[in-house]
Amino acid sequence: MDLTAATRSLSSAVSAAARLLTARSGLLLRAGKNGLTVGGSDSERTVRLTGDAMVHTDGEVIVPAGPLAETLRMLEDDLVRLVVEGSRLAVRVEGGRYALPLLSRELHLPDLPPKVSEVDGHALVTALRTVAGTAAKDDALPMFTGVRVQSFSRELRLTASDRYRMAVATLPLRSEGEPIDALVPAGLLAETAKQARGVVGLHGDKTRFGLSWAGVTVTTAVLDAGFLSEKLIESSTVDTTVEVGADALAAAVRRVGVYADDRRVLTLEVGDSHVRLASSKQDTGEAEETLKAEVSGGRTSPSFQARYLLDALQGFAGERVRLEIQPGMRACVIRAVEPGEVKLTYYVMPMLAR
Amino acid sequence: MDLTAATRSLSSAVSAAARLLTARSGLLLRAGKNGLTVGGSDSERTVRLTGDAMVHTDGEVIVPAGPLAETLRMLEDDLVRLVVEGSRLAVRVEGGRYALPLLSRELHLPDLPPKVSEVDGHALVTALRTVAGTAAKDDALPMFTGVRVQSFSRELRLTASDRYRMAVATLPLRSEGEPIDALVPAGLLAETAKQARGVVGLHGDKTRFGLSWAGVTVTTAVLDAGFLSEKLIESSTVDTTVEVGADALAAAVRRVGVYADDRRVLTLEVGDSHVRLASSKQDTGEAEETLKAEVSGGRTSPSFQARYLLDALQGFAGERVRLEIQPGMRACVIRAVEPGEVKLTYYVMPMLAR
Structure with a gap:
């Protein structure tokens, strides 16, 4: 050579x-x-x-x-x-x-599985940044280390969860094709989110999943580990709805989180036209911050781990979000008030306040 | 309050x-x-x-x-x-x-020792960046964790060594005063190098050393641990002199260093009008790179640990350096060909080539 x-x-x-x-x-x-x-x-x-x-x-x-x-x-x-x-x-x-x-090893590069559809690379990358990051890095159950990739007639859906939160993103398919339903290792998709651009091809057969873009092809074996579903976490007992700017809420969570207890838990107290974040810790003192918000329904005031809330809000940077709060230990559902091409739904499990 | x-x-x-x-x-x-x-x-x-x-x-x-x-x-x-x-x-x-x-503890802030002289903050910061970084982070002998700060009639001298290399920098004093000779903890001076600006006052008495600039004063107890001296390392058997650009040599050290052995050692082979950096490692292969250089005297070709050479060259970024090479296991002396206000001398101990 x-x-x-x-x-x-x-x-x-x-x-x-x-x-x-x-x-x-x-x-x-x-x-x-x-x-x-x-x-x-x-x-x-x-x-x-x-x-x-x-x-x-x-x-x-x-x-x-x-x-x-x-x-x-x-x-x-x-x-x-x-x-x-x-x-x-x-x-x-x-x-x-x-x-x-020179290494003397054998190296076989199998062909990519057949292409079934295409998506816009920018939309895919936006969705994967949040969804792939929500899967567990390491978990005894492989289901929580993968991203479920499902294609429907006009839509691609990506779902991941580490049991404490779940992210679901949908984006448009550029063409119809054979449906895909595969659990793909999240690590590979997180790296893809750093590299993919242009039009991205989706490839699949029974045991493999593949992506292709601009001279690059990647194929992986799919995880055989059951399938994540919003049904695992969804319920319909929302009694409190809060609308607030995602970035303002995230900044407040960061500041008030400095005073959170060892579990890093803070409380979202819902008022009539504001939310109040509060935390306290024996040695460090306590903090509270009030943000204007549009509130409707009840006044259910859940507690969250600061990090989970921050991870969730990052997916909505620059947007106004609606928090749908359920009573008891049911997930809070976060969505953009005016979603774009990529529709993200983020579920965060509440924590018990002390 | x-x-x-x-x-x-x-x-x-x-x-x-x-x-x-x-x-x-x-x-x-x-x-x-x-x-x-x-x-x-x-x-x-x-x-x-x-x-x-x-x-x-x-x-x-x-x-x-x-x-x-x-x-x-x-x-x-x-x-x-x-x-x-x-x-x-x-x-x-x-x-x-x-x-x-509120913490109920007592906190006493002793006064700064008397000012003995002043230096230009920019020159001090330039000198400290290299000298403070040359001290050992942690060593059984406190002498190697300090920077010796000596003032003479018109000059401040800073010296540090971790036994494998030594850095000596001199810079002008802005005024004459009581002489200082103190061994100051390198960690404090490394932090000072990130913050000091404007005119910096030098303060000292028998047991303390202090610095002051723009509303900030810092005082530290001096180390009582013997005094570093160039005499520990200096000798006068230079037989080979090489002049080369510091940045070009550093870039070559980085590239050839990828192929260095487990000790990260590479050899500087001195030719008639070039130097050739070479390294090799069983699993990784080997590398060599040739740079134009002005060579005089003999052809003594020492080996160095890549990291030590890089640390040394960083202090001469953008400058042309003269390497004074001594035969045997004696230090190589590095100086700028055209030194500025801060005069830096860097000694690097050679390693045995395999």
């Missing part, structure tokens, strides 16, 4: 591939008449990126991902040459040679 | 005081006809800041530093009121009240 490529775009492709794979082990580089393919595969994922390169000699190598990504990221030259020299892949620029050992 | 102050400037003063103290325990607030004093004191340090405030009622309180600093930092209102209410200091803004418990 022998090729010359633009350093920045090669570096981006190699870094993107390394971040999309769970293990930063071997990365496959394949040079041919279609340019360069960078890919990797581990027990659950396959990632493949294509890029431009001036290929002098076709070939295929597997090299350690970490040092290759790090070297390319730090190079200042516009062009870089990758050339096999004996048992090394040499990364060459004027005055510099960085030589990586 | 009852006062109104500009939120931003009060927040700056409280945060600065908290960062300059080792323990973030109690902070004293004193309101009187001279405005507001914020201060703290622990076993080794005393910090005092003065600021403007509209004082409604004189008084003095001690409150927990952490939550006060955090609350002030997050407030969006231009003005804030601090008022004692029973056993609380209430921080009040429109719609918000954050109430801190």
Whole structure:
């Protein structure tokens, strides 16, 4: 293998591939008449990126991902040459040679499952930022580590929960196709939310789920772990409705949260035309803050963990939100008063006040 | 106590005081006809800041530093009121009240030792950034955790070492005064380097060292732990001199360092009109990079730990440096080819190449 490529775009492709794979082990580089393919595969994922390169000699190598990504990221030259020299892949620029050992392992890059539909990348990224972040990083039940991806005739629905809160986002599909219903590892979707752009293809078959955009394809095995549903958390006993600016409420939660107890719990006291956040802690003192709000229905005043409320409100930055409060230990439902293309519904479980 | 102050400037003063103290325990607030004093004191340090405030009622309180600093930092209102209410200091803004418990502890703020001279804050900060960072964070010998501060008739000298490298910086004194020779805890000086500005006063007596600038005074007990001296490391067997750009050399060290062995050691091979950095590691491969350089004398080619070389070169950012290389296990001396107001000399001990 022998090729010359633009350093920045090669570096981006190699870094993107390394971040999309769970293990930063071997990365496959394949040079041919279609340019360069960078890919990797581990027990659950396959990632493949294509890029431009001036290929002098076709070939295929597997090299350690970490040092290759790090070297390319730090190079200042516009062009870089990758050339096999004996048992090394040499990364060459004027005055510099960085030589990586060739790994002899087998690396198979399975094809992407068939495309079933498409979504707008910006809408997908907006939805995933909140939904993927709501799944548990680590949980004994795999159901809480995944995002349920469901496609309906004109709509994609994304659902995740860590048992204490649940996020549900819907966004329009750009075309109708075979329905998807898959539980996809949240970590991969969180990384996708950092990279995807343009039009994003949705791919799937019985055991795999895939995404494709701008020269990148990602495939993962789906989790076989039951399916999250709003029915787990939904109920219809809303007796108090509060409308307030999401950013103002979040800022108040942050300030009053400094005085919250060890469980980081604060209370949302609902008044006639305001809400009052309050917290107190033995050593630190106490705090309260009052915000104007449109209140209707009852005056049910739940307590929440500050962090959960902040995570929820982040998904509504810049928007006015409606909090639908239920009595007892039932979830508070948060929605935008004027939702856009991506419709987000966030459920936060209340805590017992002390 | 009852006062109104500009939120931003009060927040700056409280945060600065908290960062300059080792323990973030109690902070004293004193309101009187001279405005507001914020201060703290622990076993080794005393910090005092003065600021403007509209004082409604004189008084003095001690409150927990952490939550006060955090609350002030997050407030969006231009003005804030601090008022004692029973056993609380209430921080009040429109719609918000954050109430801190009053600590009943005694807090004495000793006076600053007498001023002996002054330096330009910018020059002091430049020098301290490198010198204070060269001291050990933690060492069984206190000598290696301090910065030796010496004043001569027209010059201030700062010296620190962690045994593997030593930094010596000199800068002009703005006035002659009693000579100082004190070993000052490096942590305090590193924090000073983030805050000091304008003209900085140097203060000292037999057991204490102090600094003052723009309404801030800091006093610390000096370390009684022997004195660092260039004589510990200096020798005069330089046989090889290399001139090269500090930034270009640092960038090359970073790239080639990716391929360094577990000790993170790389070799500086000296040629006729270049230097060649080289490293290799069993699993990762090997790298070399060649830089143009002006070489005179011999061709002694030492090996260094990448991190030590990077720390050294950071102090010469944007400058051309001269490396004076000695044979054997003697320190390499690094100086700017054209030093400015702050003259920095950096000694790096070589490592055995494998």
